[in-house]
Amino acid sequence: MAKLTTQRQALLDIINASHRHWDADELARAMSDAGQSIGIATVYRGLAALESQGLIDSIQLADKKRYERADKAHHDHMVCTECGHIEEFSHQTIEQLQLAAAHEKGFTLTGHQLVMFGLCHQCAKGSES
Amino acid sequence: MAKLTTQRQALLDIINASHRHWDADELARAMSDAGQSIGIATVYRGLAALESQGLIDSIQLADKKRYERADKAHHDHMVCTECGHIEEFSHQTIEQLQLAAAHEKGFTLTGHQLVMFGLCHQCAKGSES
DNA sequence: CAGATAGGTGATAACGATTATCGTTATGTC
DNA sequence: GACATAACGATAATCGTTATCACCTATCTG
Numbered sequence: 001m002a003k004l005t006t007q008r009q010a011l012l013d014i015i016n017a018s019h020r021h022w023d024a025d026e027l028a029r030a031m032s033d034a035g036q037s038i039g040i041a042t043v044y045r046g047l048a049a050l051e052s053q054g055l056i057d058s059i060q061l062a063d064k065k066r067y068e069r070a071d072k073a074h075h076d077h078m079v080c081t082e083c084g085h086i087e088e089f090s091h092q093t094i095e096q097l098q099l100a101a102a103h104e105k106g107f108t109l110t111g112h113q114l115v116m117f118g119l120c121h122q123c124a125k126g127s128e129s
Numbered sequence: 130m131a132k133l134t135t136q137r138q139a140l141l142d143i144i145n146a147s148h149r150h151w152d153a154d155e156l157a158r159a160m161s162d163a164g165q166s167i168g169i170a171t172v173y174r175g176l177a178a179l180e181s182q183g184l185i186d187s188i189q190l191a192d193k194k195r196y197e198r199a200d201k202a203h204h205d206h207m208v209c210t211e212c213g214h215i216e217e218f219s220h221q222t223i224e225q226l227q228l229a230a231a232h233e234k235g236f237t238l239t240g241h242q243l244v245m246f247g248l249c250h251q252c253a254k255g256s257e258s
Numbered sequence: 259c260a261g262a263t264a265g266g267t268g269a270t271a272a273c274g275a276t277t278a279t280c281g282t283t284a285t286g287t288c
Numbered sequence: 289g290a291c292a293t294a295a296c297g298a299t300a301a302t303c304g305t306t307a308t309c310a311c312c313t314a315t316c317t318g
Contacts, residue, residue: 003314005266024304039268044305046266062189064304078236087234094226098245101223105216106250107207114243116227121235132285134295153275168297173276175295193275 002049007031007038011046015056021066021077021086059113076114082123131178136160136167140175144185150195150206150215188242205243211252 004012014030015022022030024043031038047067050056057070059077066086075090094114102109133141143159144151151159153172160167176196179185186199188206195215204219223243231238 001265003265005313007267041269041306042267060191062194078231078234080236081239087236089230089234091226091230094223094230097220097223097226098243101218101220102207102245102247105207105218106253107209107216107245107247108253109245109247110210111247112243112245114227114241116231116236116238116241118231118236118238118240124235124237132294134284136296168299170277170298171296178295 002053004053005046007036007042008046008050010034010036011043012050012055015050015067016069016071019069021059021068023064023066027067059115061115076116078116078118078120080120080123081117082119082126085120085122087120131182133182134175136165136171137175137179139163139165140172141179141184144179144196145198145200148198150188150197152193152195156196188244190244205245207245207247207249209249209252210246211248211255214249214251216249 010031011027014027014034024040024047027047028038028040028043031043047056047058051058051067055070056067058065058067061079072088073090074095075088076094078087078089080086098112099109139160140156143156143163153169153176156176157167157169157172160172176185176187180187180196184199185196187194187196190208201217202219203224204217205223207216207218209215227241228238
């Protein structure tokens with residue numbers, strides 16, 4: 001039902017063109033910078049459509065949702081609490097253990113999100129006393 | 130620095146008296162029901178204080194933060210997207226693999242949160258067509 | 259082509275959880 | 289008791305996100 005309009009294609013292109021994790025505001029600004037201004041509501045609607053079509057992925061952080069390209073295998077995230085840097089990692093065994101744990105509790109799993117918090121290499125170095 | 134005032138003690142007691150995962154609003158209402166009305170700002174401040182003192186734990190869900198007792202070993206959560214039921218589970222191996230993965234990426238881990246989404250046993254049964 | 263239908267768009271209001279502000283109040287210390 | 293420090297409560301403010309509503313656009317059907 002949802003259409004891949006010109007604007008949604010542009011959002012998708014921006015997201016696919018980098019490995020960043022974008023929030024709605026950043027995407028609106030990026031569109032603006034590229035000469036195609038876009039309403040913020042349209043950004044949210046477009047992102048929701050793209051995500052439900054599986055064309056992009058997202059992670060829900062404490063304050064906001066961030067979107068990323070979906071053309072990679074499932075992975076989880078490590079967020080630096082100092083600089084906001086996001087590192088990705090995937091671990092097959094963890095995924096399998098999660099499935100087993102869910103099954104054990106009688107849950108039918110539809111998704112999951114693992115976010116690890118800490119200091120990235122850079123920030124850990126910087127904060128040595 | 131933070132004081133364990135009468136109100137904060139009462140919040141702590143409510144949380145410790147059950148295995149529920151409370152949000153700020155529910156706690157304010159519970160206090161009210163118990164005859165000690167409390168300002169919502171005070172609830173938030175109290176919860177932040179209790180959490181930073183390690184007296185309670187919290188999980189950040191997509192929409193809001195929920196608080197739970199801290200007297201158990203670390204665990205993660207499974208949330209039923211239908212009824213909101215939260216099931217807890219802990220998995221030693223997953224924890225260890227997370228630590229290893231973080232180390233590999235040069236991250237100094239300070240915390241993590243794993244939330245799994247799906248249908249609980251009850252809701253899975255109910256939605257069979 | 260005309261009209262119908264289904265979505266999409268954008269400005270903006272509304273929402274909901276959380277935090278900030280600020281005057282007041284309780285607690286602890288000399 | 290007087291002063292300092294933190295907590296409290298009402299309420300305004302913040303901020304990400306969603307709803308509303310009045311257009312607009314594309315596609316289909318005859």
